[in-house]
Amino acid sequence: MERILAIDDNRDNLISLRAIIKDAFPDAYIDTALNGTDGIRLAKEKDPDVILLDILMPEIDGFEVCRQLKQDSYLRDIPVVFLTAIKQNKESRIEALEVGAEAFLSKPIDVPELTAQIRAMIKIKESNKQKRDEKEHLALLVAERTHELEKSHSEMLKLVEELKSSEMRYRRLFESATDGILIINPETEEIIDANQFLIDLLGYSHDYLIGRKFWDVGALMNVLACRVAFAKLKKKGYTRLDDLQIKSFNGKIIHVELVSNIYFADKVKVVQCNIRDISARKKAEEQVWTLGKAIEQGPSSIIITNQKGEIEFVNKKFISNTQYHFKEVKGKYPRIFNPGHLSEKNYEDLWKKIQKGITWRGEVQNRRKDKTMYWEDTIISALINPENNTICNYVLIMNDMTEKKQMLDDLIAAKEKAEESDRLKSAFLANISHEIRTPLNCIIGFSDLLLDPKFDTDKKVEFAQMINSSGTNMLSMINDILDISKIEAGQLAIKNDVFSVNRLVSNVQKEYSYKAAEKGLTLGLDFLSPTKEIYINSDASKLKQILVNLVANAIKFSKDGHIEIGFKAKENVLEFHVKDAGIGIPKEYHEKIFDRFRQVESDYTREYGGNGLGLAISKSIVEMLGGKIWLDSEVGLGSVFYFTIPG
Numbered sequence: 001m002e003r004i005l006a007i008d009d010n011r012d013n014l015i016s017l018r019a020i021i022k023d024a025f026p027d028a029y030i031d032t033a034l035n036g037t038d039g040i041r042l043a044k045e046k047d048p049d050v051i052l053l054d055i056l057m058p059e060i061d062g063f064e065v066c067r068q069l070k071q072d073s074y075l076r077d078i079p080v081v082f083l084t085a086i087k088q089n090k091e092s093r094i095e096a097l098e099v100g101a102e103a104f105l106s107k108p109i110d111v112p113e114l115t116a117q118i119r120a121m122i123k124i125k126e127s128n129k130q131k132r133d134e135k136e137h138l139a140l141l142v143a144e145r146t147h148e149l150e151k152s153h154s155e156m157l158k159l160v161e162e163l164k165s166s167e168m169r170y171r172r173l174f175e176s177a178t179d180g181i182l183i184i185n186p187e188t189e190e191i192i193d194a195n196q197f198l199i200d201l202l203g204y205s206h207d208y209l210i211g212r213k214f215w216d217v218g219a220l221m222n223v224l225a226c227r228v229a230f231a232k233l234k235k236k237g238y239t240r241l242d243d244l245q246i247k248s249f250n251g252k253i254i255h256v257e258l259v260s261n262i263y264f265a266d267k268v269k270v271v272q273c274n275i276r277d278i279s280a281r282k283k284a285e286e287q288v289w290t291l292g293k294a295i296e297q298g299p300s301s302i303i304i305t306n307q308k309g310e311i312e313f314v315n316k317k318f319i320s321n322t323q324y325h326f327k328e329v330k331g332k333y334p335r336i337f338n339p340g341h342l343s344e345k346n347y348e349d350l351w352k353k354i355q356k357g358i359t360w361r362g363e364v365q366n367r368r369k370d371k372t373m374y375w376e377d378t379i380i381s382a383l384i385n386p387e388n389n390t391i392c393n394y395v396l397i398m399n400d401m402t403e404k405k406q407m408l409d410d411l412i413a414a415k416e417k418a419e420e421s422d423r424l425k426s427a428f429l430a431n432i433s434h435e436i437r438t439p440l441n442c443i444i445g446f447s448d449l450l451l452d453p454k455f456d457t458d459k460k461v462e463f464a465q466m467i468n469s470s471g472t473n474m475l476s477m478i479n480d481i482l483d484i485s486k487i488e489a490g491q492l493a494i495k496n497d498v499f500s501v502n503r504l505v506s507n508v509q510k511e512y513s514y515k516a517a518e519k520g521l522t523l524g525l526d527f528l529s530p531t532k533e534i535y536i537n538s539d540a541s542k543l544k545q546i547l548v549n550l551v552a553n554a555i556k557f558s559k560d561g562h563i564e565i566g567f568k569a570k571e572n573v574l575e576f577h578v579k580d581a582g583i584g585i586p587k588e589y590h591e592k593i594f595d596r597f598r599q600v601e602s603d604y605t606r607e608y609g610g611n612g613l614g615l616a617i618s619k620s621i622v623e624m625l626g627g628k629i630w631l632d633s634e635v636g637l638g639s640v641f642y643f644t645i646p647g
C-alpha cells in the first residue's frame, strides 16, 4: 500500500492534493503537514513512499526541508517531489536538484503528471530500498566473512604456535627422557630416531643407529625373540618384553624392559620402542628375593610388626615353633606369646627403648598354642624409614634356647651334685676313719688286755666276743667299700641258682633275731608270707645281702618295737619288705638315702654310725637283679622298705 506525505503551508492545497491522490491511488495512505518541521517529524514517523513538498513556506522553506531530509541517512531514500507555483523558474529547479529532490512539478498541478511522477517516485523508493537492503546485506556478509576470516586466521596462528610448542615439548621429552626411545619405520624396519639416553645406554652413535634395523645393530642377545615381538607388534599395535637382555657396544649385558607401540605421526605409521634399563631393579629384586628367603626360611623365628606393634609378618620357623597360623596372630601384639613373664615395668622399659631406636635383647619365656612353654633369646629392633627418619616397623628375631637353657640348668645341677658329692665324700672319709678306728681300737684294746699277764681269765670270752664283733663290723665295712667299687667298675657279678626264698628269708630272720634281741627288739617273719616253698632262679647271696642290709638298718635305727621281715608273690615278681618301728625317715630323704654316702643324720649328731653305702649297694643290686626298691616311712613311726625281684 502506498504512503504519501504532502507538506504545504496552504491547507487548501493540501485538500486538493489529497483529493487528487485519492482519486489516482484509492488505497493509499495520505499524511499531510502544514510546515517543514511537522513534515520532517511525520516523515520519520511514517516512512512514506514519496514526499510532495511545497517550496515557499514560512519558517523553513521546502529546500531546507529537503536538505535536512537528504542529510538524514534514514530518510535520505524517500523521493522528494517539489511542488511550486513558480513555473519555469530555472534557479528554483536547479536548487531543488542540488538539495537532492528527485522531481520538480509546477503548480497548478497537472494531475496525470503528478500521478505519473508519484508512481515513478514509488518505484524509485522501492528500488532505492532494495538497493539499500542489498547493500546492507552485502555489508553484513562482508563483516561476517571478515570476522570469520579473522577468527580462523587467529586460530590458525594459535594452532601453528601450539604445534610448534608441542613439537618442542615432544623433542624435549624425547631428548630428556630417562628411558631409551627408539623410533622405527614399521615398513622398512629401520631406525628413524633414537634419543640420547638410548645412545648412552647402548654406546652406539646416533649416526650408526639411524637407517639400520634394530636387529642389525648388534645389541640384541636374542634376535629371534625380538623379531617375533616385532611381528606381533605389527599385528596388534602393541608388544611388551619384560626382560630382554641386550649387549652394549662395550660388551656390558643390560637387562631391559621393552614396550613398543605403533601410532600415526603426520599420517605416517611409526613404531615407538621405550627401552627401560631394569638392571638395577633386577639386582635389587634379586637381593630382596634373597633377603626374603633368608627371613622366610631362616633358622630364627622372625616377627615383623607395624609401628603400633601389631604383627604384620611371621616366618616359617615362627609358625612351626609356636604352632600358630599367620592369620591367628595377624594384627595381634607379640606379647600374647609371653604370658606374664616380662613384668609390666620391664615391658614398658622395653617399649621405651625400642621406640628410641635402641635394640633390646633378652631372654623371654614364651608360650606355644598348645600352652607348652619355651625360652627364646630375643632381639627387638626398630626399622627406620630413611625418607622421613621415622620408625616404620619393629623386627623381633628369636632363637629357641630351651635346649641351651636346659643344658645350663643341667650344668648347674651337675655342678651342685659334684659339690654335694664332694661334701659327701669328705663326710664319708670322716665316717670311715671313725668306723674303722672304733672297731680297730676295740680289737687292739681288748687284745692288749688278753695279753696282759694280770688278765682276769673270767672275762676272756667276753673280750674275745668284743674283738670278734669289731672284726665282723670292719669286715662288713670293707665288704661294702669293695662292693661299691665293683658296682662303680661294673664288675659286680651275678650268679644265678635255683633256691628256696622261704628258707633264705627265714635264715636271715634267725641270724639277726639275736642281734635284735641284744637291743631289746624282736625280729619276726610276716605271718602273711607264703608258707608253700617258693623257688626262684636268682642270686641267693645278693638277695640275702639286700635283706641283711635292710634288717641291719632296721635294728640300727630302732630303739624298741618289732621288726618284721616278709615277702609276697605278686604278678611276675616277688615283693620283699622289712618293717620297723624305729626313728623313721623324713619325706625329703626318701629318694636321697639311696645315693651313695647319703645319711639323714648330720656329721655332728652322729649317733647311729654307718658309712651311707648300704642302701646304695642294695639299690644297685636290686636293679641288677631286675627289680626296684622303695620305702614308706614317717618320722617317729617307723619305716617299711620294699623291693622286688622277678619271680
Ligand code: ADP
Binding pocket: 553, 554, 557, 580, 582, 583, 584, 585, 593, 598, 599, 600, 601, 609, 610, 611, 612, 613, 614, 615, 616, 639
Ligand atoms: P648307713 O646305714 O651305713 O648309714 P645306709 O645306706 O644303709 O647307710 O643308709 C643310709 C641312711 O638311711 C642311714 O644313714 C639312715 O639315715 C637312713 N636309714 C636307712 N634305713 C633306715 C631305717 N630303717 N630307719 C631309719 N633310717 C634309716
